[in-house]
Every structure is written in C-alpha cells, then in structure tokens.
Amino acid sequence: MAIEESENGREDMLIDGQKHGNVAVPDEFNVNYLKLYYAKLFPYADMFKWMSYGNDGKHPACDKYYIGRREFSFTLENDIYVRYQSFNNVVQFENSIKEKCPFKIDIGPVYSVDPAKKNAYAQSGDNVFTPVERELIFDIDISDYDDVRYCCSGADVCLECWPLMTIAIKVIDTALRDDFDFKHILWVYSGRRGVHCWVCDGKARRLTNEQRAAIADYFRVYKGNENSSKKVSLTGPVLHPFLVRSYSEVLEHFFETRLLLSQNIFSTEDRYEKILEMIPDTSATSDLRGKWQTKRGSKEDINVVRWEQLKNTLQSGKYKATGLRRCVEEIVFSFTYPRLDMEVSRHMNHLLKAPFCVHPKTGRVCVPIDPDHCDEFDPTAVPTLSQLFEELNMGGTRAYDDNEWDRTSLGESISFFRSSFSATSSKILQGGDGELLQCKTAAIKKFPELVVLSIRIMFSHA
Numbered sequence: 001m002a003i004e005e006s007e008n009g010r011e012d013m014l015i016d017g018q019k020h021g022n023v024a025v026p027d028e029f030n031v032n033y034l035k036l037y038y039a040k041l042f043p044y045a046d047m048f049k050w051m052s053y054g055n056d057g058k059h060p061a062c063d064k065y066y067i068g069r070r071e072f073s074f075t076l077e078n079d080i081y082v083r084y085q086s087f088n089n090v091v092q093f094e095n096s097i098k099e100k101c102p103f104k105i106d107i108g109p110v111y112s113v114d115p116a117k118k119n120a121y122a123q124s125g126d127n128v129f130t131p132v133e134r135e136l137i138f139d140i141d142i143s144d145y146d147d148v149r150y151c152c153s154g155a156d157v158c159l160e161c162w163p164l165m166t167i168a169i170k171v172i173d174t175a176l177r178d179d180f181d182f183k184h185i186l187w188v189y190s191g192r193r194g195v196h197c198w199v200c201d202g203k204a205r206r207l208t209n210e211q212r213a214a215i216a217d218y219f220r221v222y223k224g225n226e227n228s229s230k231k232v233s234l235t236g237p238v239l240h241p242f243l244v245r246s247y248s249e250v251l252e253h254f255f256e257t258r259l260l261l262s263q264n265i266f267s268t269e270d271r272y273e274k275i276l277e278m279i280p281d282t283s284a285t286s287d288l289r290g291k292w293q294t295k296r297g298s299k300e301d302i303n304v305v306r307w308e309q310l311k312n313t314l315q316s317g318k319y320k321a322t323g324l325r326r327c328v329e330e331i332v333f334s335f336t337y338p339r340l341d342m343e344v345s346r347h348m349n350h351l352l353k354a355p356f357c358v359h360p361k362t363g364r365v366c367v368p369i370d371p372d373h374c375d376e377f378d379p380t381a382v383p384t385l386s387q388l389f390e391e392l393n394m395g396g397t398r399a400y401d402d403n404e405w406d407r408t409s410l411g412e413s414i415s416f417f418r419s420s421f422s423a424t425s426s427k428i429l430q431g432g433d434g435e436l437l438q439c440k441t442a443a444i445k446k447f448p449e450l451v452v453l454s455i456r457i458m459f460s461h462a
C-alpha cells in the first residue's frame, strides 16, 4: 500500500537521474553524508517520544507495548523496501537506522499486534492483525498544480509557486482547528515539492477509515487529472462557511496580490482562454476576448487590468447565464484551493514519510513547518546534508554541546519539533475518548442550515 512510495520514489528517480547527470555541483546527497546525519543529527529520542504519545511514562494508563506495535518501513539504498518493522525502545530504533542507513523512513499505523510478528499471527489463524491507530494525514504535492503554474512543472518548485503550498497549509490548518477542533497538528516539508500534515490528537488517531474519508471529502472541491481542464463549481444558494472563510481570509487576497502577477495568468491568449473556458456565458466571454485581443498601451500590469475587467463584466448584471457572479470565486478556487491527495487521508494503513528524513534527490531534510509562520518558510533555504556536514565541521569538536544539531541550521527545526510535539506528547495521550467525532461532519453540524454542501465538480475536456 505504498502509494506515497511509488509517487515520491520512482518518478523522482527518473527526473533526477537525468538532471544530476548534467549538473557538476557537489553532491547534495550521498550515503556518507547520510551516515553522518544518522550518527550525529537525527533526533531519535524526540521522534520516539512524539510517537509514544505519553505511553512511555509511568502513568497507570500507559500502554507500554504501544510504540512497539507501530509500523516503520525503510527504503534502502538499492531500492529495497523493508516493511513491518517495529521497535520497542529508542535504542533499538536508533541502532537499526544507524545500521541500515535507510534512504527513506516511512511511518505506518499502530497495529493490534506487533507488525514484525504479523506472519506468526496469520499462521495462528486469528485475524488479529489490524491497524488500530494512525494520525490523520494529508499530503499536498505541488506537481498536482501544474495546470495553474507557469514557472515550473512536475517535481520542480520555486519561490513563485511555493506560496501555493503556504496557502494550502493556512486553509487546511484553520479548518482542522476551527471546524474539527483538532489541536496537535504537525506540518512537515516533504523535502522537495510538497507538504505533509499529521493530525496527532487522540480522537484523530482513532478515526475509522470511513470517518477519515468523510473528513477528506469535506475538503474536496476539486478533482481532475492533467488531461481534463478542471472546473470547480460552487453552486447552491449560499457557500459553505468553510469555503467563504477560506475565500475571504486567504484565497482571494493571495490570488489578487500574488498569483495573478507571479504566474502572469492573463498574459497570453493561451492563458486567458483557459480562464474564459470557465465562464458559462458566451456573450460575456466574447466581450472580454474582444477587449483582450486588441493591444493597448496601459502602464498597469496586464494581469491586473484583465482580472478587473473580468470581475466587472461578470458582476455587471448585464449577462443572463446563471451562476455568473459565483464564477469569479470559482476561478479563484480553481487556481488556489488546496489539492489534496485524497487516498493518503482515507486509509489508516497508508504510509507517510517520517519527519526529519532526508530527501534522496535534493538532500534536504524534511523539517517541520510552523503553521503560524508558514509565510516565512522557504524551501530553498532548508538545510541540505552537505550544508549540515560543513556546519558540523566548522563547529570543531565542542565536547560540551548537548546536541550536535545546536550548532547547525537544523537546531531551530528540532527545537520547534521538541517544544510543539515531543515534549508535549503525553498531553496528546488518550485525549478525546469521550468525544467521539461524528464525522459526517463536525463543521456541518455547526451550521445545520447548510447541510447541503453543494459543491459540484465538473469536468470539461479541453
């Protein structure tokens, strides 16, 4: 079930294999750097503490076998994929990673029994091997935005398109906290082109697959693939409050002040035609096309001018097609609304790459992102293995340092992780047993008059 693996593994490998062949820069990633990283920098204790959720303490409610039932999987250097590993304590965890030097570490669910012994249980005939807990996870990948970004495509990402990830964090994080009342939400840079989200609250970890699917569905306004021209259709008398809030607090501002200009989305005929396709009134589109085909010598940015013209046209009341006013919002949603990989969120037993892994193609560490300061996160400034190696060397041998990472640029990330997750993990312990989440869905319950969340997704083939 390693869907994440197939996406971020093989496909990357092809793209990068070509690229690295041409670039004569010092390797950002090699196995010796990785060994050193695992020897000196990887935060074993904090990772283990986080995933124990307080079960490593002395409280009578602790389940001391909890962490030992968690699945870890390693991808080794030669692409060998080792699943269903388990560790009873941090020493085992650390020794195994140092010995095997995995290029990637994935974290799976906590099972009913030790996953390393699953075959023995299968032979005993009892069907006891089943996932019982797993963080609610989200995976957002910039390559799913290729139809709305013109600066990069595929696995590439730059500072012009990265803000699409930033606003995805803002929209999803706000809804998880405000609409679902989750509190312990860990965002992690995927090391190259996206972000992962781990909702760690007890009630999130115990969601059934059905409940996970309902939450994923809550976020769905968008669906498509690269061969279809997507259209988000926002129908019904009134938009769901979640969408209204996302639009007015995040998406509209981002679209008008950043994306419009950074992606030049109205600058050429090809690009504006894609937007005109989203307007269901041919006289409105031909009026706009008429304006845009004649060249004008305006000093104002052409994207801003054309966007204003589009808004004025659609909001003028001059055209008859229904839904024309909502069309402005639909265009903004199409360009900016988070595009989640739904399959990752739906199933308890989906694996997800561990925080603090190193991306084998970029050499960058998968560091946590503070959602309160996600605007400041710069993926091009995330430490690489070679950078960390240099920093360690520069620091000399200071035997008194508690942690070697304190003298590297990884120190801040580990401190943030520790203060937000590992040190407070016991508080996330069993929370939420009494408040079983009725996921059909919490937020809709808050607004019963809006039970009809009428978001329709339409495909129109280009």
Ligand SMILES: [Zn+2]
Pocket: 149, 151, 152, 156, 157, 158, 159, 160, 161, 162
């Ligand atoms: Zn870009």
